[in-house]
Amino acid sequence: MKKLAVLTSGGDSPGMNACIRATVRRALNRGLSVSGVRKGYEGLIDNDFVDLKSSDVSNIIQRGGTILHSARSERFHAVEGRKSAAANLEKHEVDGLVVIGGDGSFRGADALASEYAIPVVGVPATIDNDLWGTDLTIGFDTAVNTALDAIDKVRDTAAAHDRLFIVEVMGRSAGFIALEVGVGAGAEAVLIPETPTDLERICRKVKDRVSMGRTSNILVVAEGDEAGNAFEIARKIEDRSGLKSRITVLGHVQRGGSPTTADRVLASKLGWAAVDALLDGAWPCMVGEISSEITHIPLQDSWTKRKPLDPLLITLSENL
Numbered sequence: 001m002k003k004l005a006v007l008t009s010g011g012d013s014p015g016m017n018a019c020i021r022a023t024v025r026r027a028l029n030r031g032l033s034v035s036g037v038r039k040g041y042e043g044l045i046d047n048d049f050v051d052l053k054s055s056d057v058s059n060i061i062q063r064g065g066t067i068l069h070s071a072r073s074e075r076f077h078a079v080e081g082r083k084s085a086a087a088n089l090e091k092h093e094v095d096g097l098v099v100i101g102g103d104g105s106f107r108g109a110d111a112l113a114s115e116y117a118i119p120v121v122g123v124p125a126t127i128d129n130d131l132w133g134t135d136l137t138i139g140f141d142t143a144v145n146t147a148l149d150a151i152d153k154v155r156d157t158a159a160a161h162d163r164l165f166i167v168e169v170m171g172r173s174a175g176f177i178a179l180e181v182g183v184g185a186g187a188e189a190v191l192i193p194e195t196p197t198d199l200e201r202i203c204r205k206v207k208d209r210v211s212m213g214r215t216s217n218i219l220v221v222a223e224g225d226e227a228g229n230a231f232e233i234a235r236k237i238e239d240r241s242g243l244k245s246r247i248t249v250l251g252h253v254q255r256g257g258s259p260t261t262a263d264r265v266l267a268s269k270l271g272w273a274a275v276d277a278l279l280d281g282a283w284p285c286m287v288g289e290i291s292s293e294i295t296h297i298p299l300q301d302s303w304t305k306r307k308p309l310d311p312l313l314i315t316l317s318e319n320l
């Protein structure tokens with residue numbers, strides 16, 4: 001193996017830059033040259049490659065976003081798109097590909113590996129933390145700290161006005177962010193897609209608290225909760241109980257910002273490990289970290305297996 005390429009794909013997450021840096025430097029360190037592919041699979045299809053030297057990844061470890069840019073590529077779902085991508089990798093004499101992203105990105109990487117025998121390794125980077133095979137994904141820690149900081153501020157104004165707030169956090173099909181920040185912020189209820197949402201019970205709880213004189217109430221809802229988004233839940237709560245609420249949708253704020261130490265360190269470890277996995281022939285795999293050990297799982301497991309939520313956190317969110 002003489003040359004590898006690295007790309008970031010799907011929703012960006014804080015720490016992607018730290019991971020690019022580690023990937024590039026580990027590859028150079030092991031005698032490989034490195035190309036960066038801009039805009040994820042779109043750049044693979046459009047032949048948007050840039051050479052990366054050590055100095056190109058200086059001073060990026062602290063930056064959110066991704067210097068390589070990212071995209072969600074519809075064209076890569078089609079055989080034609082993957083054919084162009086594989087041809088471009090061949091044109092650039094790339095022997096291995098590191099894909100930094102989430103489950104959708106890994107499905108694409110796996111297709112490339114099986115259809116064109118391209119060595120690929122996935123590095124889990126998504127704020128959602130919804131990937132099997134790693135305790136944490138790159139970006140989750142930063143996202144939950146950003147959300148927590150915002151909810152603490154909402155608590156101040158909720159307390160000042162004796163109000164009920166519904167705060168919506170990201171997580172289309174996973175409640176990891178909601179559960180973590182819900183427990184961290186002392187939310188009165190956490191609504192997540194993995195557990196049934198009992199709005200009657202929530203209304204009773206809020207009313208009981210109000211009657212006990214505890215008038216600031218915060219509900220944290222994952223955007224993918226089966227009862228609806230924050231606006232729908234607010235309407236349902238008002239219809240059932242007459243309780244009025246204010247709504248805060250945190251949205252893409254959670255995806256930005258300087259990564260936390262934990263995310264920078266995880267990204268550095270996994271970028272390093274991805275290069276080693278390619279050189280050791282461990283592909284197609286996803287590198288991860290479980291109980292402080294670097295692990296490799298078959299790439300497919302990252303999306304075919306569902307990572308469970310921590311049951312203790314669910315208990316805490318319901319009882320504290």
Ligand code: F6P
Nearest residue numbers: 011102126127128170171172255
């Ligand atoms: O996958 C990460 C994520 O931030 C999800 O939590 C969210 O539902 C989605 O991306 C939003 O995607 P987009 O930025 O493409 O609208």
